[in-house]
Amino acid sequence: MKAYKDMTREELQAEKKALDAQFEEVKAKKLKLDMSRGKPSIQQLELSNEMMDVLNSDSYFLDETGTDCRNYGILAGIPEAKRLMGAMSEVDPDNMIIYGTSSLNIMFDTVARCYTHGVCGSTPWGKLDKVKFLCPVPGYDRHFRVTEFFGIEMINIPMTPEGPDMDLVEKYVNNDAAVKGIWCVPKYSNPQGYSYSDETVRRFANLKPAAEDFRIFWDNAYSIHHLYDEDNQDVILELLSECEKAGNPDLVYKFISTSKVTFPGSGLAALAASKRNLEDILKYMTAQTIGHDKLNQLRHVRFFGNFANMQEHMKKHAEILRPKFEAVLETLERELGGLEIAEWTKPRGGYFISFDSLEGCAKAIVAKCDEAGVKMTPAGATYPYGKDPQDSNIRIAPSYPTLAELKKAAEVFVLSVKLVSVEKYLAG
């Protein structure tokens, strides 16, 4: 294919005519497809259906220490759930707190706690004139929503395939005491699918924050969400132990959940941190609740038995997800390769592909898709305040549609990209 930038006006006009005709055909099909959110498909949900059989009326409802999981009590989670989620989080069970069903909710709660009660005795963030967070971009819209909601100023930090630009991170964190946090998805990042390099993780562990109440918000959402077998999986260093080694044990809050392992909304969510951080958090939790759902903890623990089985379970997810990612990537390569109008990532795990169009085209592409019945994540959503300065990033979520639907949706997407791009060249 000839790159659009090298086409003559006549060639561009011919291309546009052909694309317009194709687009009208597609529109006539009145499709209703969705590549907007990182939702597991029905086929994936069914992998965990048997978790619903684990507890029944004849079950033994006590945890391993004899606590009745049907009754009040146990603020931080039953020991066997701490072990399971600790293994998933690669930390000691004593560094875990098991919450309810949503890690996003733990992150919100963590920001809210810092806002009202500070961090290990520091001034509550809500009492300060200015609080700032660093936001690697593109990133996860719901992270940005939380910090925006608490009036926290967000600073864009460019992402690279190795992780956030660490020169910039160090410059801000080590010099500006108003910088209190950074949002990170360190493995198979949302939306790129990048995994932080060892050097990046070590530089995080060795930060020398100007603010004593600075914390790294480490959302390890896709820690075991590989698409390929062991030889082709990303591995990252474990940050809590790196922080300990660096003499900074309190620097990080780690978040994790089984939302995309068992059932979104009905999984287990957990936090990992240093003992000092956990004590600080437990003081808050003592006023906040009597305890989280221990029956759901028991259900998860008994369904998996151990972490090795959870990893085996993830292979079944991979078998469903891998062909979907590959179908989208194949379509992108086949239809857009050589046109020089876009770039995209090729993740080995996680839930997304990050797509960059020509500058100023993302909103128009998403609108075009919508016109043809394909719903995409709103352009801009991957940036704080919904503002992508280049208007070029689009997050593609291949998980939810069936493979057949996804192939159709991907065709609509590339067609929209080509149309908007050719129009840009014709207009410019």
Added chain:
Amino acid sequence: MKAYKDMTREELQAEKKALDAQFEEVKAKKLKLDMSRGKPSIQQLELSNEMMDVLNSDSYFLDETGTDCRNYGILAGIPEAKRLMGAMSEVDPDNMIIYGTSSLNIMFDTVARCYTHGVCGSTPWGKLDKVKFLCPVPGYDRHFRVTEFFGIEMINIPMTPEGPDMDLVEKYVNNDAAVKGIWCVPKYSNPQGYSYSDETVRRFANLKPAAEDFRIFWDNAYSIHHLYDEDNQDVILELLSECEKAGNPDLVYKFISTSKVTFPGSGLAALAASKRNLEDILKYMTAQTIGHDKLNQLRHVRFFGNFANMQEHMKKHAEILRPKFEAVLETLERELGGLEIAEWTKPRGGYFISFDSLEGCAKAIVAKCDEAGVKMTPAGATYPYGKDPQDSNIRIAPSYPTLAELKKAAEVFVLSVKLVSVEKYLAG
């Protein structure tokens, strides 16, 4: 029995000698009993065991609108859960939000939201110099803990068998704009088991708060938790509709849960309020979470089918609880009747009996019980800041021990009351 106050010094000394001997005997038994918390007994938990059979791997997991309860989504709860909890809360399903598993957590969350984001656009409470809450006393320790945790000043309001002293409530609420809330357990109150009279509820609905962001925190924790049949149940007016009638629709947040209907920690918790309040809350929730556990909602809805069945289910709880309450009351009457050293309530529902000793004796009685192996709620816990100005109130929780254990515990309790009282008279 002769009242202690009418005894001569010699009679008191003889009584003390006899009681001391009894106490030594009891201590020798090395009992380990607990009347401290309102926990359902194992027998009660087993009433809901079959709820664990409701969902299994072959279940139909869609709610009535076709939403897959295994996946993300539905912020405010599935429609059938809103209907069930709406019936329990005596309001329209459209006035409901279903949360996670703990109503205490909703109350904490509500205070936290008012603190960080205000009420329907008002100044966040955290930005104000002074925020006050009214606290009917004796009351629920965990309510007081929440407001204390947010630095809210708590003002004691005496309880009567008709509800809080409404003259005082009106005086504070209608004149002091720093008064932002009041904690209420309107039915079978914690710890007295009192139910608010119709006049009390109407006076609440007709408050004219000085503060536009004043709200009534209406914790209807024991709405269907009767001990007796229909002829001997308490009924209270429904506050949300009374507020509407009074032209004050936004005055109340109602809280409810099935913690003591199904499983504490794994039940459903919900909030009821006006549409305007719900919209305000939903804005917050949109940043806070993607949605709560819909499988647990489905499990509850399918287990009960409808509210009438939930009420039937409560009769089974009553059959277990009633003999326990009656055993404690019988012991109190038999051993303390006529001594004029104590008063106590005789509830027709709820989870507690409120006991008042002679002034200055409560802490000593609880300590005596502890010495003999019977754990009681700490004296003072029923007051803000843990400070009972009379040091006389003790909350008795008869639910958790078996009937046989409870009878033993009640004997230890009355013995401790007598001993401490006789010592008071001898010292005075």
